[in-house]
Amino acid sequence: MTNPANTTEPQIHARGLTKRFGTFxxxxxxxxxxxxxxxxxxxxxxxxxxxxxxxxxGTVSPITxxxxxxFGLDPAHHGAKIRARLGVVPQADTLDEELSVLENLxxxxxxxxxxxxxxxxxxxxxxxxxxxxxRSNDKVEPLSGGMKRRLVIARxxxxxxxxxxxxxPTTGLDPQARHLVWDRLYRLxxxxxxxxxxxxxxxxxxxxxxxxxxxxxxRIVAVGSPRQLIDEYVTREVLELxxxxxxxETDDSAHMDGKLEGLADRIEQLPDRVLVYTADGEAVAxxxxxxxxxPASVLVRRSTLEDVFLRLTGRSLVE
Amino acid sequence: xxxxxVRLSRPVEFATRKSIRVLEHDLLVFRRGWFNYLLNGLTQxxxxxxxxxxxxxxxxxxxxxxxxxxxxxxxxxPALMVTQAMLAGAFEAAWPIMAxxxxxxxxxxxxxxxxxxxxxxxxxxxxxxxxxxLLSMLFTTxxxxxxxxxxxxxxxxxxxxxxxxxxxxAPIMAFTATQEGDNxxxxxxxxxxTPIFLFSGxxxxxxxxxxxxxxxxWLTPTYHGVAVARSLSLGQVDPFGTAVHLTFLxxxxxxxxxxxxxxxxxxLVL
Numbered sequence: 046m047t048n049p050a051n052t053t054e055p056q057i058h059a060r061g062l063t064k065r066f067g068t069f070x071x072x073x074x075x076x077x078x079x080x081x082x083x084x085x086x087x088x089x090x091x092x093x094x095x096x097x098x099x100x101x102x103g104t105v106s107p108i109t110x111x112x113x114x115x116f117g118l119d120p121a122h123h124g125a126k127i128r129a130r131l132g133v134v135p136q137a138d139t140l141d142e143e144l145s146v147l148e149n150l151x152x153x154x155x156x157x158x159x160x161x162x163x164x165x166x167x168x169x170x171x172x173x174x175x176x177x178x179x180r181s182n183d184k185v186e187p188l189s190g191g192m193k194r195r196l197v198i199a200r201x202x203x204x205x206x207x208x209x210x211x212x213x214p215t216t217g218l219d220p221q222a223r224h225l226v227w228d229r230l231y232r233l234x235x236x237x238x239x240x241x242x243x244x245x246x247x248x249x250x251x252x253x254x255x256x257x258x259x260x261x262x263x264r265i266v267a268v269g270s271p272r273q274l275i276d277e278y279v280t281r282e283v284l285e286l287x288x289x290x291x292x293x294e295t296d297d298s299a300h301m302d303g304k305l306e307g308l309a310d311r312i313e314q315l316p317d318r319v320l321v322y323t324a325d326g327e328a329v330a331x332x333x334x335x336x337x338x339x340p341a342s343v344l345v346r347r348s349t350l351e352d353v354f355l356r357l358t359g360r361s362l363v364e
Numbered sequence: 365x366x367x368x369x370v371r372l373s374r375p376v377e378f379a380t381r382k383s384i385r386v387l388e389h390d391l392l393v394f395r396r397g398w399f400n401y402l403l404n405g406l407t408q409x410x411x412x413x414x415x416x417x418x419x420x421x422x423x424x425x426x427x428x429x430x431x432x433x434x435x436x437x438x439x440x441x442p443a444l445m446v447t448q449a450m451l452a453g454a455f456e457a458a459w460p461i462m463a464x465x466x467x468x469x470x471x472x473x474x475x476x477x478x479x480x481x482x483x484x485x486x487x488x489x490x491x492x493x494x495x496x497x498l499l500s501m502l503f504t505t506x507x508x509x510x511x512x513x514x515x516x517x518x519x520x521x522x523x524x525x526x527x528x529x530x531x532x533x534a535p536i537m538a539f540t541a542t543q544e545g546d547n548x549x550x551x552x553x554x555x556x557x558t559p560i561f562l563f564s565g566x567x568x569x570x571x572x573x574x575x576x577x578x579x580x581x582w583l584t585p586t587y588h589g590v591a592v593a594r595s596l597s598l599g600q601v602d603p604f605g606t607a608v609h610l611t612f613l614x615x616x617x618x619x620x621x622x623x624x625x626x627x628x629x630x631x632l633v634l
Contacts, residue, residue, distance in 0.1 A: 066634070105475050106634050125478040133476035139469040143393045152389045156477035158381070204477070 056239050061111030064097045071097040073263035084240040086250045089260035095243035099212050132206030138193045140185045147181040157204040171199040191222025211242040247350035261358040279352040284321040286340040304336040386487020405502035441512040442597035443566045445503040446525045446589040449496040453529030456492045457536035458549045481628040496529035515599030527613045528589030534620025541627035560584045588612045
């Protein structure tokens with residue numbers, strides 16, 4: 046059992062957590078802990094095992110092997126008790142199109158055994174929080190993608206959860222809608238709600254997560270804060286060079302002709318450009334120019350999680 | 365003793381409370397369309413009974429009539445009530461449940477709350493029972509208004525119709541949870557539900573069917589539901605036969621419920 050006074054005990058604790066569907070291994074012996082008040086992210090390409098992990102934490106998918114506790118409780122025996130304290134934003138909206146915006150929240154509150162009056166009070170407050178008050182009595186179907194997402198977030202908060210699970214909370218939203226969702230999640234975090242989210246947006250992970258794991262092919266391949274991961278797996282800056290390529294040239298090696306030799310930590314040749322990983326992009330660009338390198342365009346930028354991600358999970362497309 | 369009693373009853377009590385939440389959901393949806401539903405529930409039986417009971421009945425009554433010589437209207441009225449409940453039960457267990465599992469996926473949203481798969485099953489079965497009860501009460505009202513009931517026992521035919529509806533709804537819900545789309549329903553209704561509606565003693569006694577078809581009719585819940593409802597409405601109740609019929613209906617319902625518990629779990633908890 047959990048001791049409520051012990052606030053440092055992890056909200057989620059997983060060791061050797063494994064999920065298999067028949068012979069297919071979706072999650073392969075992963076270890077992680079999520080501390081109270083933390084924003085924790087699962088980053089990875091499609092099919093990496095993020096959603097399967099989230100479903101096990103949400104107690105709607107039994108674990109195959111390993112250990113998993115949520116609030117110190119075993120999901121196999123205390124599923125309903127865990128879910129009572131959990132907020133879930135699933136990947137698909139799963140809203141009830143036969144009910145109004147307000148009714149969607151009302152009945153969800155009832156599922157958590159709230160009295161009608163209390164459910165109504167929270168529903169109205171949350172519609173205010175996600176800026177949907179004017180749409181209260183509208184049907185769900187005509188709402189925009191961003192509005193539906195906000196409604197799902199409001200729904201997940203009906204039971205005032207201490208831990209919120211978000212599976213790709215902003216996938217498919219336009220930039221305005223994404224920023225609004227981020228803003229609301231940030232406010233929840235400030236209130237002390239633990240966030241656990243999956244995403245394949247690097248900027249989302251950098252914006253929201255204190256700590257994250259990178260998953261690839263059912264395993265965790267890296268763990269740390271966004272800054273730590275960038276420091277560990279890539280350089281501080283990236284110099285991007287583009288060349289005007291002749292018809293018969295298949296890559297840019299002829300242009301470079303060893304002129305970058307010894308200047309960079311790592312050089313990556315892409316079909317349309319060359320990436321030079323270095324601590325000081327400007328300096329490398331200047332030196333390369335002195336050595337006679339004449340690229341068509343030069344861009345120096347800070348490394349991002351995207352560089353980490355591509356370094357760790359590769360550039361081939363996952364279908 | 366009291367302490368033990370509380371301990372034993374609590375999980376059971378909470379389980380029902382959770383499934384009642386699911387029923388509340390369905391009632392919330394129903395709040396929007398109840399007037400049309402009730403209006404339909406009155407006009408449909410009226411048209412059927414006038415067209416078939418009175419219209420067609422003129423010819424039937426002239427040409428030898430029904431077994432026992434009861435007016436054709438009185439003969440088919442309770443049977444039509446049962447088959448209407450049965451059709452509603454079968455329909456509600458198919459498309460709307462598929463929507464909740466696979467189309468709008470609202471079951472999956474509910475499963476993120478303390479509710480479990482068995483609560484969804486029990487709650488939606490209660491909802492189907494509620495709808496069948498509502499339709500059957502309206503049907504009874506029309507039957508009585510047209511003077512088509514020979515006995516006040518017709519009132520007891522309402523729960524019989526509800527049980528018949530459940531004997532279809534429970535196994536069909538079990539089936540629905542194994543399906544990916546609604547193709548299977550078209551086959552089920554074309555080759556299962558419609559023939560059962562027509563050939564289970566609804567419009568004429570099963571004894572008039574070809575010999576080889578009679579045992580098939582006995583195996584349908586509709587045959588048993590119709591037999592009991594008719595005997596109540598005509599005031600010709602055979603206690604032993606009634607007990608056998610009701611046992612059959614209850615057995616099919618319970619078997620369907622047990623199967624649905626398994627298929628719901630398999631489908632919703634991966």
